[in-house]
Amino acid sequence: MPRILVLGAAAGGGFPQWNSNAPACRRARAGDAKARPRSQSSLAVSRDGSSWFLLNASPDLRAQIESNPPLHPRHGLRSTPIAGVVLTNADVDHVAGLLTLRESQRLVLYATERVHAVLRANSIFNVLDPALVRRESVALDRPSALTGADGRDSGLCIELFAVPGKVALYLENAQADAGSGTAIGDTVGAKVYEIDRPGDCFFYVPGCASMPADLARRLAGAPLVLFDGTLWSDDEMVRAGIGRKTGKRMGHMSLSGPDGTIAAFASLSVRRKVLVHMNNSNPVLLDDSPEHAAATAAGWEIAVDGIEIAL
Numbered sequence: 001m002p003r004i005l006v007l008g009a010a011a012g013g014g015f016p017q018w019n020s021n022a023p024a025c026r027r028a029r030a031g032d033a034k035a036r037p038r039s040q041s042s043l044a045v046s047r048d049g050s051s052w053f054l055l056n057a058s059p060d061l062r063a064q065i066e067s068n069p070p071l072h073p074r075h076g077l078r079s080t081p082i083a084g085v086v087l088t089n090a091d092v093d094h095v096a097g098l099l100t101l102r103e104s105q106r107l108v109l110y111a112t113e114r115v116h117a118v119l120r121a122n123s124i125f126n127v128l129d130p131a132l133v134r135r136e137s138v139a140l141d142r143p144s145a146l147t148g149a150d151g152r153d154s155g156l157c158i159e160l161f162a163v164p165g166k167v168a169l170y171l172e173n174a175q176a177d178a179g180s181g182t183a184i185g186d187t188v189g190a191k192v193y194e195i196d197r198p199g200d201c202f203f204y205v206p207g208c209a210s211m212p213a214d215l216a217r218r219l220a221g222a223p224l225v226l227f228d229g230t231l232w233s234d235d236e237m238v239r240a241g242i243g244r245k246t247g248k249r250m251g252h253m254s255l256s257g258p259d260g261t262i263a264a265f266a267s268l269s270v271r272r273k274v275l276v277h278m279n280n281s282n283p284v285l286l287d288d289s290p291e292h293a294a295a296t297a298a299g300w301e302i303a304v305d306g307i308e309i310a311l
């Protein structure tokens with residue numbers, strides 16, 4: 001099993017979110033030990049502990065690197081243990097950190113063709129010098145070996161697969177269709193494993209709108225799944241008066257309820273289940289909430305920044 005560092009366990013906006021004065025964010029800001037702050041959505045994975053791949057690059061990436069010593073430069077005057085980045089969609093919380101990775105550093109960027117097209121269409125990402133940063137299109141449902149910019153094999157393999165979701169907020173096209181122009185490859189999950197040990201894998205699915213049967217089959221029996229924990233209930237932002245959108249509208253299934261994530265995983269026999277990408281409105285972020293207790297009782301761990309997950 002690869003080494004996994006949770007760099008950021010919150011959804012877009014983080015916890016507390018910069019403009020939120022809601023009670024939970026106030027608790028986090030006040031240093032309440034049961035309302036632990038979380039930065040935005042990202043993991044780092046490694047086989048050997050010296051070369052790392054980011055799974056998503058959050059707007060908080062610079063601080064995440066500084067808080068995680070394995071990601072600090074170790075050689076010469078300029079270097080990084082970060083060999084590359086894998087993207088699961090083009091949402092702001094998953095791509096803005098790419099801008100932090102400028103400064104003439106060789107890297108490889110892995111994503112679906114849909115996500116690469118978004119990056120190409122936004123010229124600000126050219127700060128990642130094309131001469132130094134290789135952009136690899138990853139086909140769905142096929143193993144792809146992760147190599148660093150020097151061509152060195154990391155010993156890690158990923159398999160990206162489409163999951164129900166929505167095109168990035170800033171690309172929504174209300175005129176397009178009921179899905180605002182969403183297409184296959186806009187939102188994916190990743191299976192990650194050491195190349196010679198495919199059974200010893202984990203799944204990373206930080207955004208998922210529903211649990212169709214083929215996704216349930218894919219995840220069933222997995223040793224470890226890190227899954228979309230955005231919302232507890234579909235309308236929690238509306239009821240709290242902090243937003244107009246439901247989870248369904250945002251492309252996220254909720255934890256509670258008959259169609260919810262907790263129910264969907266109840267029969268999947270996943271050995272270890274960890275919630276990531278939690279929105280600041282989600283009461284599971286509060287260690288003393290009934291929802292936190294309910295998720296824990298159902299076998300879920302609620303990620304915090306800086307933990308290393310090892311099976």
Ligand code: MLT
Pocket residue numbers: 011012013091092093169207250251252
């Ligand atoms: C999401 O996960 O739905 C997006 O990150 C929302 C956003 O772009 O703020």
Ligand code: MN
Pocket residue numbers: 011012041091093094207277
């Ligand atoms: Mn997000």
